[in-house]
Amino acid sequence: MRVYADMRFTVARGVGAFAAALAAVCGPGFGQTGAGQPGQQHTQPHQARGAIIPMPEDRAEDSYAIYSLLMPGPTLASLPAEQGSPWAIVEVTVNDAERSPRIPPQGQLKPPTDNPKGFEEAVGDYESNRYTRVQLNKDGFHLTHPFALVNPEGAKNSGYPGVTYFSEVFFDEKHDAALVYQSEWCANLCSSGTWIYLEKHGGQWVRRSGIVVPGA
Numbered sequence: 001m002r003v004y005a006d007m008r009f010t011v012a013r014g015v016g017a018f019a020a021a022l023a024a025v026c027g028p029g030f031g032q033t034g035a036g037q038p039g040q041q042h043t044q045p046h047q048a049r050g051a052i053i054p055m056p057e058d059r060a061e062d063s064y065a066i067y068s069l070l071m072p073g074p075t076l077a078s079l080p081a082e083q084g085s086p087w088a089i090v091e092v093t094v095n096d097a098e099r100s101p102r103i104p105p106q107g108q109l110k111p112p113t114d115n116p117k118g119f120e121e122a123v124g125d126y127e128s129n130r131y132t133r134v135q136l137n138k139d140g141f142h143l144t145h146p147f148a149l150v151n152p153e154g155a156k157n158s159g160y161p162g163v164t165y166f167s168e169v170f171f172d173e174k175h176d177a178a179l180v181y182q183s184e185w186c187a188n189l190c191s192s193g194t195w196i197y198l199e200k201h202g203g204q205w206v207r208r209s210g211i212v213v214p215g216a
Helices: 016-026 057-069 116-129 152-157
Strands: 052-054 087-090 133-135 147-150 162-166 177-186 191-201 204-210
Touching: 057 177, 057 191, 057 204, 087 152, 116 177, 116 191, 147 152, 152 162
Parallel strands: 052 133, 087 147, 087 162
Antiparallel strands: 162 177, 177 191, 191 204
16 A cells, blocks of 8 residues: 655635645645654645754654664674774765665565554655655764764765664654664775664564665
């Protein structure tokens, strides 16, 4: 099942054409409100596609818990230098236009048979917010290993042996299921990217799936 956001919205008579033009610019989910709800857009209508927004408050705790759980990724964990060097995480999430290859989560992962609804709701959140870029805050992470947040423009020239990129985390309605894209780049030209599906069990996030594919 593929979920599409409703791009229509109601305004006063006589401005329908203007509304349609704004919807085309802002992308799927324009005109919907709320954060953390499946199939709803949490950015503001006037924001251009790809604009950077602060981390939404109702997504912050779970998002940073998931980011922290996934560090380091398998590519960087295999580098000997990673054991003694700080990890580097790009300080702005990547959106749909920046991923390569641009495979949607439902194109790489299958819903778990015991919880297809949670997966599909998270896909709906992705469909609505896939062009969003979120500013990350170092204080939100819970890591015992030294790490730094790096600017996306100079990430690959930052001097770190490897760099991790995350997408925004996309949730189901209850924040009990989540999808996130993680990619890694290392200085010896290795790279990988994967969609990861997680579920919350007993208050803790658990990784349930994820396929590593070539990409950045």
